[in-house]
Amino acid sequence: MIKRFLYSQKVAPYVFVLPFILVFLIFWVYPLGSSVTMSFQKITLGQEAEWVGLDNYTKLLGDKIFLKSVMNSAVYMLCTLLILIPLPMLLAVLINNKFMWGREFFKSSLFFPALTSVVVAGTIFRLMFGEMDGSLINSFLGWFGIEPVKFLKGQATGFIALLTLATWRWLGVNMLYFLSGLKSIPDDYYEAASIDGASAWQKFRMITMPLLKPTTIYVLTISIYAGLAMFIESLMLWNGNNSPKNIGLTIVGYLYRQGIEKSNLGYAAAVGIVLLVLAMTINMIQLAFSGLFKKED
């Protein structure tokens, strides 16, 4: 009986995908569904949830701090895209070069930061970017006669610290993606190009970049999401969710502040839904532009 069931060509595929479907339903569809419900409710400690219609959403629109957090997340995402796609690509090409010296060393040392915990890294970066004269970055600046900077108290300087942390941490990971993409480009193309007299730049521009496109799209997609959903980096860098003037507050940070710190779960759910819609929209547009939805010729 069981045998017939398992060997049945109709049933077996469903059995195999069942674990995924279950996980997907329990840990994704159900929480999403209840978040949507909660975003239309006011939830108070120890009391029945109360339906408030669109109140949470209309309040969000006028919420300056929420808009600030959206702005922060968007700027952070854009900056990470500008840094964490070209730079790792370049490094991957360099490391992939046969004449490169110490390839394995650079590969592993650039990847190493990804293995550290964000909590530890964030704490160390906070101390490095401290405002005291004796903090690491300020002592460096001191050698060049620059006055100590209060890095974590200013918008621009705070983002410099945040982006340094992000770059340090994710450079190696993205580089590995590009490296694996490079491995799949046959050497023949480059040889042919050399015979035709192409320069190194032309080869990079006309062979490497187009053939790396699938990898680039992949990295772009995850970077957009990771950028918009960034939270722990900011939490650790500012030693809490309350950065001065909210310069480090992200969308998820605001969700955390409302839902967990202030127990406004309904309002926080609305923040979460907005984040989801935002991330999905941007990614869909991006994927449409990069031609992923186009039919293959």
Add this chain to the structure above:
Amino acid sequence: MKKKGIVVLMLLTMVLSLLTACGKSSSNAASGEKSVIDAGAGENATELSYWTFVELHGKHFEKMLEKWNKANPDRQIKLNVTVMPYDDMHNKLSIALQTGTGAPDIADIELGKFPDFLKGTPQLEPLNDVIDPYRDTIVKSRIDIYSKDGKNYGIPTHVGASVAFYNTEILEEAGVDYTKIVTWEDFKKAGEQVYAKTGKHMGTADTSAMWQESMLLAQQGSDFTDADGKPQVNSPQMVKALQVLKDLQDSNVLATIAGGQPDTEEAYGEFNSGNYATAFMPLWMMSRFTNYMPDLSGKIAIAPIPVIEKGMPRSVGGGGTGTVVTKTAKDVQLAKDFLAYAKLSEDANIEIWNTLGFDPVNMKVWDMKEVTHNPENEFVKYFKNNPFDVLNEIRDEIKYVKSVPASPTINNVFCTVTLNEIFEDGKDIKQALDDAQAQIEQELQ
């Protein structure tokens, strides 16, 4: 063609799964330090769990538990103490109480967070019956701040009278006598002298805490909220308070400090290296001095805070921890009885001073010379003068700021935005306060 479809699907599921992933790792960030105190408890002892964000509070309970277990052989307790960082503990407790599972039997909740736990129907046990026997001996307002609709939900730890901590070494170097400082005008003159002679700042302009604003409001008989609990943070008194502080900052008497206020790790270092001469803080700052600023031993003197005009009240109760019993506690009555015993009895109040260096809520202890002036006490040894000499001088002048549902929001807006705008960016005070008022009203809607 099919391949592209699969790629799209894979990308989408991955993006979605990232959402869950990010939620997970944050909760792993803190699991806290655990320790079980059995304090001579027998086999039949009930095990109670206790969460706190101050390690020292656990030590106090350890001492009191020993006495409790000896006096109540049939109701012995084993206490399971978990120490977690401030934010983590409150967030975890909030989630545990909302979901109804995983909360400890007893927990510390800091005053700034307390109103959030009183929202709706508090998931805490009213403690009126166990407080009643001690009610006459303790400062009433310290119970009121942890109450809602006549029900007392938290047991206080201390009065938290604000005082000034002066680094006498710096002051002597500049030729300043701190005992002559009465008004902010005196303080300014002294500070200018200190800055001119030593290049050091007299005090801190706090950007991440509101101790100083509380002090200056209390002096003027005002508060952050009006009688109905509505925020009034752009009141003339508040403007005056910030003008006083801003003027001191502009004349180099005060300066912002790393960490934003004296009670932070970064600031401990700054004080310990002698970069700032004064901290205006509630009395519990004493334990931070003894624990984190060993180099200042024998140099710190305690004095009343300067006032705007002579005759104004010189202190305000600041901060505080209300210890609560949760609704999900295993043995509610036992937890309540033990808690009252461990924090409100006379013994407990003496112990609170001895172990924690706090000003106990039972003011009778303030008069017990043999306790307060015990030469063996580490706090008595560390400080230049005896804290209780100052406390008893100002005991009738200790005012209180109300703790209302709006308080956490007010605190959040000021400590993240407003104070930074004023002291770091030099934004116009009235404008910054009007903006703050608007922001707070918007958030409270």
